[in-house]
Amino acid sequence: MRSTALFIALICGICTAYAQSDKGLPVVYMHRGDTITIGCPGSFTLASDRLESTMAESLNIDQLISQMIPELMVVLPSDAARKHLEMEQSIWLKQRAQQCRKESRSAGRESRDVRLWGCHKWAGTCRLEQLLVRYDELVPEKE
Secondary structure: OOOHHHHHHHHHHHOOOOOOOOOOOOEEEEEOOEEEEEOOOOOOOOOOOOHHHHHHHHHHHHHHHHHHHHHHHHHOOOHHHHHHHHHHHHHHHHHHHHHHHHHHOOOOHHHHHHHHHHHHHHHHHHHHHHHHHHHHHHOOOOO
16 A cells, blocks of 8 residues: 555655745646645745756655556545546646746746746645545555
8 A cells, every 4th residue: 555655755755845835825726616825835945056867856756646647546435536636637737837837937047947847846746645645545455
């Protein structure tokens, strides 16, 4: 059984720094009565200005998210819930891209790409944590 602790440990093993949001606040989008959150509260700082490492860490987190979605689909109670998760993930990806482009524009030209990928990493980490909480709520831990 996968648990939140296992995934968090995996994330910590591949991520050396959290990314930065201009405001450190989540952005909430409404879509047909549903709320879709990009990011999570907290002040995140970018510990490295190396584009390659920030990009790699962001892509690793995205890979974990793409592996978590099918795991969550298996435990969802209905086809409607699975379809809803697919729609939610699609919107989340689109809104994250828009939000991160917006946030990266506030940086100077030389650090714009680092800010973009840092924002992707920050939002991806938060999304993965949200998905893990949902998974743990649906699958009670065996004793």
